[in-house]
Amino acid sequence: QQKVQQSPESLSVPEGGMASLNCTSSDRNFQYFWWYRQHSGEGPKALMSIFSDGDKKEGRFTAHLNKASLHVSLHIRDSQPSDSALYFCAASGAGANTGKLTFGHGTILRVHP
Amino acid sequence: DPKIIQKPKYLVAVTGSEKILICEQYLGHNAMYWYRQSAKKPLEFMFSYSYQKLMDNQTASSRFQPQSSKKNHLDLQITALKPDDSATYFCASSQDGTGGTGQLYFGEGSKLTVL
Numbered sequence: 001q002q003k004v005q006q007s008p009e010s011l012s013v014p015e016g017g018m019a020s021l022n023c024t025s026s027d028r029n030f031q032y033f034w035w036y037r038q039h040s041g042e043g044p045k046a047l048m049s050i051f052s053d054g055d056k057k058e059g060r061f062t063a064h065l066n067k068a069s070l071h072v073s074l075h076i077r078d079s080q081p082s083d084s085a086l087y088f089c090a091a092s093g094a095g096a097n098t099g100k101l102t103f104g105h106g107t108i109l110r111v112h113p
Numbered sequence: 114d115p116k117i118i119q120k121p122k123y124l125v126a127v128t129g130s131e132k133i134l135i136c137e138q139y140l141g142h143n144a145m146y147w148y149r150q151s152a153k154k155p156l157e158f159m160f161s162y163s164y165q166k167l168m169d170n171q172t173a174s175s176r177f178q179p180q181s182s183k184k185n186h187l188d189l190q191i192t193a194l195k196p197d198d199s200a201t202y203f204c205a206s207s208q209d210g211t212g213g214t215g216q217l218y219f220g221e222g223s224k225l226t227v228l
Binding site for chain 2: 043
């Protein structure tokens with residue numbers, strides 16, 4: 001069973017709209033969550049991390065974590081065509097090797113003009 | 114300028130052959146990693162090195178051998194190649210290899226096709 005599951009698989013939003021991406025983990029050892037973004041032909045780049053319950057806002061991006069349900073979400077307001085990319089949710093356990101992240105399959109976001 | 118250099122960007126190999134993927138990072142980081150991204154699987158952790166020492170190995174096969182000749186180098190040797198090894202291999206680094214809060218920086222990947 002996939003330990004990090006993302007939904008939806010793909011998402012299309014209009015420019016200026018709100019994009020909402022979801023991620024659920026089945027492993028209660030996971031304590032730290034990340035969102036990474038990958039544009040075509042490039043490597044993944046970290047967008048933001050969230051380690052505590054509640055919301056974390058960075059510019060147009062807001063992440064939300066509910067540790068009880070192991071649910072993480074990412075909301076992108078005022079979406080831009082440059083936000084079109086593959087978005088990964090990734091998780092790691094407390095005390096684990098920093099680089100050992102478990103990734104979900106990703107959500108393809110398309111922002112259309 | 115890219116801070117993590119991976120070479121080659123694309124490579125084609127025949128089944129049974131051997132290839133080495135090169136990775137150099139110029140971020141001054143102490144930990145380096147290899148991840149694999151194939152068509153039907155999510156990005157998968159393979160190896161982690163911290164201060165040139167192997168920290169974790171999640172590959173089931175000994176055909177995959179990381180090689181760290183210098184602190185900022187982590188190459189990946191793959192022997193007896195199989196078509197299932199076809200994937201994009203990403204090198205990554207982080208400031209250190211402890212805890213669970215460090216951000217990873219990825220290279221642009223080496224796309225391997227095994228015929």
